[in-house]
Amino acid sequence: MGLDLYLAMEIFKEFTFEAAHHLPNMPEGHPCGRLHGHSWKAVIYLKDEIKQPYGWVMDFGDIAKKFEPIREQLDHNYLNNIEGLENPTSEVIAKWVWDKLKPELEALSRVTIYETVDCAATYTGE
Numbered sequence: 001m002g003l004d005l006y007l008a009m010e011i012f013k014e015f016t017f018e019a020a021h022h023l024p025n026m027p028e029g030h031p032c033g034r035l036h037g038h039s040w041k042a043v044i045y046l047k048d049e050i051k052q053p054y055g056w057v058m059d060f061g062d063i064a065k066k067f068e069p070i071r072e073q074l075d076h077n078y079l080n081n082i083e084g085l086e087n088p089t090s091e092v093i094a095k096w097v098w099d100k101l102k103p104e105l106e107a108l109s110r111v112t113i114y115e116t117v118d119c120a121a122t123y124t125g126e
């Protein structure tokens with residue numbers, strides 16, 4: 001069966017970056033208040049109609065091209081030094097990425113930032 005009807009679909013592409021941070025507003029003695037690092041994962045979601053004749057929402061490679069300048073800002077950096085990331089929780093990073101990427105990708109529907117393999121925050125623009 002083809003995808004020749006109007007169909008909306010959500011796609012995603014995952015990216016990784018290595019970065020250090022600390023959370024400055026933690027109570028005394030909280031481990032996240034100390035400098036530490038993570039292998040972060042950013043998942044970029046787009047929701048739009050399937051474009052013909054390609055049969056896709058957008059080329060995953062084009063999503064990568066749009067996200068790469070943002071990934072470069074984060075990768076191998078100390079997040080607290082980046083403007084807007086002075087308190088770099090997963091939640092703050094997810095919104096920060098959204099604000100930078102939405103003007104470039106109109107179909108952006110969600111940004112999820114994984115701090116560890118089992119902890120993440122998702123922002124949908126609300």
Ligand SMILES: Nc1nc2c(c(=O)[nH]1)N=C([C@H](O)[C@H](O)COP(=O)(O)OP(=O)(O)OP(=O)(O)O)CN2
Nearest residue numbers: 023031032036038088089090091115116118119121
């Ligand atoms: N809602 C949020 N909670 C926490 C955040 C956050 O950004 N948003 N961040 C942290 C810390 O940065 C911490 O480094 C990550 O915490 P945690 O998942 O607890 O990581 P651990 O691997 O150290 O925890 P385990 O329990 O050993 O798996 C904390 N909370």
Ligand SMILES: [Zn+2]
Nearest residue numbers: 032036038115
């Ligand atoms: Zn952390």
